[in-house]
């Protein structure tokens with residue numbers, strides 16, 4: 001018999017009154033269940049110490065990981081979306097934007113800025129999946145295009161970090177135009193011989209895969225990232241066949257020739273610096 005038994009039956013503790021560890025102190029890996037201290041998880045670049053699962057992170061985290069002394073200057077930080085189509089689904093589009101801004105503290109689904117990565121000047125554009133699924137609307141396209149203009153003008157290599165569900169349906173055709181706009185800018189970078197490196201992270205799909213994410217001088221990815229155009233269910237139903245194992249994983253995509261290499265996030269900064277040392281001669 002245990003030394004303590006509850007005498008009265010039917011005592012219920014409401015969930016909110018239950019004492020638990022403070023939120024945000026521990027991280028549980030969704031892939032293997034490993035439990036890590038959040039501080040340790042952050043030190044490991046938000047990867048699992050046991051199975052190396054790469055947790056999805058936002059632009060703020062990537063900027064802090066990449067830029068020397070976490071110093072960078074943000075470009076166009078206040079640009080926000082208009083509502084060209086007066087679009088309404090369950091919510092009017094401007095209301096959805098405002099609610100998402102409040103929830104995430106972000107203005108749209110990409111952050112752009114410049115700074116130094118191991119002493120090398122670099123422009124970085126990084127998408128945020130938390131902002132309407134990292135969808136590519138006019139602001140995303142415009143901010144990326146302007147980051148590329150900054151690269152061109154100052155002759156600085158550009159790193160694009162993609163994480164997106166694709167086009168933003170609330171902007172329909174305006175969203176699709178961003179594919180052409182960003183692709184045209186990449187052609188200008190190419191002509192000017194300025195390196196454009198594209199890092200595809202989990203997940204990169206739709207119109208983003210079909211434009212700037214796959215147009216890098218180097219297309220690289222993180223382990224296990226989902227990369228594709230349409231989702232597996234749509235493809236399965238279209239072709240009427242089962243899909244091969246690991247279909248649309250970074251490893252599968254690399255094996256089929258679409259990626260140059262897969263990089264562990266903990267090594268990202270080093271690998272980028274080494275790559276640029278090989279392909280890029282810094283202007284005097």
Ligand SMILES: [Zn+2]
Pocket residue numbers: 029030031032033034048049050051052053
């Ligand atoms: Zn794990």
